[in-house]
Amino acid sequence: MIEDNLKEVNEKIEGACQRSQRNRESVTLIAVSKTKPVPLLMEAYEEGCREFGENKVQELVEKYEAMPKDIKWHMIGHLQRNKVKYIVDKAALIHSVDSLKLAEEISKEAVKKQVEVSILIEVNIAGEDTKFGVSPRETEGLVRAVSTLPGIRVKGLMAIAPYVENPEDNRKYFASLKQLSVDINCKNIDNVNMNVLSMGMTGDYLVAIEEGATYVRVGTGIFGERQYPVK
């Protein structure tokens, strides 16, 4: 099942790249494996996946320990400051930095462990009350503040678009995240580049690629529906 799903997702990515005249190499697929067991992740690994996304610190750490070391782990979920210390040396990229305080904590732990941590700034691109992230208006200020911290490098922006039936409804949000990243890149802030745009999930990753995504985060499309325990 995973083999077929991955094949389908990769073919669709290829098609979106062709439609938008982009290099296939400019888009990286992150297999979002939250709630899924290690054997299932290993199936994806055997099919060539080396980038996995998790939204909980403990789950990321457990899977990091259990799986091959050539995997890049992406922290895509909301991150609490008191958990930063567990993942600064394990996450290849933290997608969800949305406050200076969180960035300061990452910086502190990075210096302590003598690593350099790559991060994205999470933008609440549609201004939804239910979502984390800074507003587009606050983004440049946060990027500037974070850029002065030791041990931390801003690589770009991330957004979680609204849940929609028709992915076309999110095109405007993807386009505006892209524009925001271009605008910030033009400011030539030291220690900052805006090469990474993490946007698009199972429902809308093709539109996201057409609008410039460099990372797409696909869970359900690869691993199937998630089952959460009934609370």
Ligand SMILES: *Cc1c(COP(=O)(O)O)cnc(C)c1O
């Ligand atoms: C769960 C999750 C995804 C993947 O969602 P799917 O709809 O299953 O592809 C992507 N990004 C974030 C931040 C997530 O939490």
